[in-house]
Amino acid sequence: MSPEVYKLIHLAGIFMVFMSIGGLALHALNGGTKESNGARRLVSITYGVGLLLILLGGFGWLGAAGVMAAGMPGWTWAKLGIWLAVGALLALPTVKPELSRIAWIAAPILGILGAWLARTKPF
Numbered sequence: 001m002s003p004e005v006y007k008l009i010h011l012a013g014i015f016m017v018f019m020s021i022g023g024l025a026l027h028a029l030n031g032g033t034k035e036s037n038g039a040r041r042l043v044s045i046t047y048g049v050g051l052l053l054i055l056l057g058g059f060g061w062l063g064a065a066g067v068m069a070a071g072m073p074g075w076t077w078a079k080l081g082i083w084l085a086v087g088a089l090l091a092l093p094t095v096k097p098e099l100s101r102i103a104w105i106a107a108p109i110l111g112i113l114g115a116w117l118a119r120t121k122p123f
């Protein structure tokens with residue numbers, strides 16, 4: 001597959017995960033709980049598949065573009081850190097609903113940081 005296809009897979013995963021963070025955070029901000037979330041299964045599948053697609057698309061791009069031959073570049077380690085942080089944000093509204101506003105605000109900041117790292121590859 002071409003790097004372009006992998007990038008689309010990467011972006012599809014990002015859309016799914018960020019949509020889920022928004023949905024879970026808004027639900028918690030409105031006083032919703034895990035039990036009262038009628039779309040729990042749908043959301044879990046969406047962010048689970050999304051997280052996988054982000055990795056598949058990211059590493060697929062690196063492989064297809066021939067970047068991995070020289071080892072993982074530094075900026076991709078930073079992106080893995082962002083991926084982990086985004087995973088933590090997904091859990092935040094359920095585990096600590098009072099911190100849902102932080103998830104709401106931090107998500108786009110992490111998204112922009114991820115895009116900036118990919119565009120500029122600063123290290």
Ligand code: HEM
Binds near residue numbers: 007054058083118
């Ligand atoms: C949730 C975490 C992540 C976010 C928000 C994110 C965001 C993005 C965005 C928006 C782009 C498109 C940039 C563009 O071409 O305009 C991109 C590209 C890319 N990302 Fe991620 N990313 C994340 C995680 C990762 C991970 C874990 C990897 C692992 C290797 C990765 C590797 C890449 C690669 C290789 C590209 C293509 C770079 C290029 O076109 O030159 N990303 N990312």
